[in-house]
Amino acid sequence: MKRQLPFALVFLFGIFMLFQYFVPHEKSEWVYEFLLDWVVVIGIFALALGIWSLFRVSVDKIKLRKENYGYSYITLAGLFVMVAFGFTHRVAEPWGLYFVWIILSLLCLASLMQLRASTNSGQKKKYLASALIFLVLAIIVAIYDDAWKFYFYTAEGLENSMFRAFFDYILIPILSTMFALLAFFIASAAYRAFRARNVLATLLLIAALVVMLRFCPWIQSGDTAWVSKASNWLMNVPNLAGQRAIVVGIGLGIVATALKIILGIERGYMGKG
């Protein structure tokens, strides 16, 4: 029963979604929108589970003193700080005790992490007490400080200058740097891959060079304009043909897999491979 019910649900909703594509009526749309809402709701619950999983794995690293476990503190502090910035906004000119509140909340979080990571009961009591103290202090600061407020449904939190500063000057540079690494890895991979070992590899090499030279503006006009034309041709004809062949195969594979899932033939995704 535990296994049959999910399969029955998959069959029912799979068939409904299949027919819904052909039924434009408002009633069918209503059911469809209702189901879509459910996916979002489930996703949000799953996100909470995900954050809990991240917390647990980070704390376990601290508990087991794994290599570089210190970063786990930074991970969870970053998670908390961005959420806190997003829900608060300064209403008076000076920040007041805002940063004291942030620090107290972070200390409470650190105490909770230590509480989960510690093994003996004496330590556990110590961390529980400190977590409670920091929590109470944070609540007192939040209640009595008028320099800033909580905003849950409005844009004020998103306009918080700290939120924007963290986003613009920390998140953007870090993520851009990660993506920029790709240039280095592409260079090293291209160096190793493009060797004229045989006829096919030579064709690949020539095609790659022509497409890369497309970016050279000085050979896009005059006598060398053919490079640009050849590059466009490579993209629009052989590339297109190859991609279409793979895409058609993938498309059929997707339909076949979807059918197998709806009909209960494929059950691997429930651990019955």
Added chain:
Amino acid sequence: MRNKLLLILCLLLVLGGAPTWAQEIDPLDTTAAVDSVALSSPAPVSMVQAKDKGNDHGHAVVISWELSADDSYGDKSVIQYEVFLWKPFLYDTIQTLRDRVGTAKAHLIAHDDDSRDWKKEFRRAQKEFDEIMKGLTEAHAAYPEGGEFVNVGKVPCGENSFKHIGSKGNESGTYLPDYTDFYYRVDAVTANSEIRSQSEIIGPVQCYGQWFNTGRNPVLAAVLIFGFLTLFFVKRARKGSKLYVRPIGGIEAVDDAIGRATEMGRPILYVMGLGTAADVATIASFTILGRVAKQVAEYQTQLIVPTYDPIVMSVGQEVVKSSYMDAGRADAYDKDIVFFVTQSQFAYVAAVNGIMLRDRPATCIYMGKFFAESLLLAETGSMAGSIQISGTDEVAQIPFFIVACDYTLIGEELYAASAYLGREPVLLGSLKAQDYAKAILLIFAVLGLVAANLDFNVFTELFHVTN
């Protein structure tokens, strides 16, 4: 001989593709030409027709007409057509109430005005609004008493139809109720908008939703044919027909890779990519994860599965748990084998690369949907000295994986993996159906090529899908 064949193939490709060099995308010109011509009252449009749009959820009417004799394309004066709908004055009251509801709702959300009880105001306005909406159909039926024609849209000269698509929700100002009598009029308008000619009034016309979209018949036919093929071959396979599946190197390498990790005493890293649980590539990845987890449980090796999506994490945990139980090692299962990292693409890459460099996994398996991060992961894995097996249906990422990994499943091979792993006849049957579907597509593609070159448009129209 092989080289000659390649040469001929290249030549054919060059010849076949040469004309594309000359092709250019036509600039989209939507501006209407306005000529300075004498602006006398133009000839009105004729043969005005109005009907339900069809193949939709309702709330839409299509109005068509014969062009005015003075249409600008004929060097005359009409530059556009304006479409008018007769609306009862009741709409003014409705709009006032709608604004009241909207204002109350906005204050309720923003909590910005404590001077009034907005919750009460919202309920009261909403009740009045619902009440008055009940009389809308009746008010339309009272034509021509108590209403006037209002402009609902315009099209440039040369066009002879207009789709009046309204909203299905009555909270919107463009709401167009179903099963209600509408009356339309089309004006031929000159450059001076004062000078225009009205058409005869057409109506009553009603809009309503359909229960079947005939514009999607080709898709239905394709689904039925493919469904039939799948069921047919699954049934044949069940009866005992032997079906051959060519060896897939990447899948066969999985067993060796797990053995290697066990011997080296190092973990196996399984990455499911950035797909959601709704992506077929991720679903295929679950199947392979199940197989890997089962062997890992048997060999008592360490498995690490960092995930990008929380739903994928939950499903992955269930898959791994089932595999450990199937292997009789339920005690060795740890919930944190599969864990959530982040939903930010490159933060996820940073985390996975960190795991690779710290834990030095003996084997890295990448199965699922991958994007720009594919090479970052595979190159780091290569630097960490891991055996790498990858599979994705993201065409652009396949070359990166081929360059940096030891084995790569290309596109649909990833979906075939579950059939290949399980060797169950029913699963192999569906692979056979895919092959036949491909053959049918190939035949249609060739026929379409011939038909398009012979200008035999009836054939290509057969495959035209409309919304």
Added chain:
Amino acid sequence: MNIFDKLMKLDRRWIFLLLAIVCVWSYLVPFDIPIMTEPESEAIYSFIDSLPPGDIVFIAIDYDPNNLAELHPMTYAIVEHCWRKKLKVIFSALSQNGPGMADQAIRDISDSLLVDKVYNGVEFKGREIVRGVDYCFLGYKPYYALIILGMGQDFRLPFPNDYYGTPLDSLPMMRNVINYDQVSCVIDLSGGNITDAWISYGQGRFNFPLALGLTGVMTSQYYPYLGSGQVFGIMGGLLGAAQYEEMADNPGRAKEGMRIQFFAHLVIIFFIVIGNIGFFMTRRQKKKEVS
């Protein structure tokens, strides 16, 4: 190991080092490189340029800061073009960090619109960009495929309020806008799988004109959709952005970045060439040894 063997098995860190030096050098030395436009990006520019004032363009900012270098210049060039032409813009951001990118772009471009500018010989007076009148920013919701489908019914289904919490019906420009039927085109700027959803769930289902702005590595994958007419234009990577800037006569970060990209490509070509020299010379030596 002789010199040719070394050429063949060069440590990847040497490649990284040379590439870094060349990138930094080309960033520090200012000079312009000419940009030639291509039909794929010209189609997007001419489509937007031909729209009458007041028309609505939907711009999906579906990228995170990691794709900022390639895709942000596209956003700046297109949105400024739209606003200078008095077109209205609906923004959405369906990737997790997209709202931050959209918000930053809206703030910056609104500031630059305050100044009088001359583009392609036409003078555009500076004006203030007003939220709800010139643009509407819908914000972010998870599960992009569902959101794209939902917006096809009514923008209010997934986004009853805009990013700043205002109900859509309270925004003047959104009063008569229901779904994609009222927008002239959708331009998706994306560095991930959201593009597929826009093609299959968006254009495939609701049939609106769709153009794509993609990262360089993704571009080749989407050419089939250009051929089939599902997409009317593609801007590929920094080159695509630079081409748009060139056509709009509004040089920005993409044109500047092209200089660096060009020299980075030359470095890659250089390494491919020396790798092949090493390969051929080693093979020749081996053949000699055998004979």
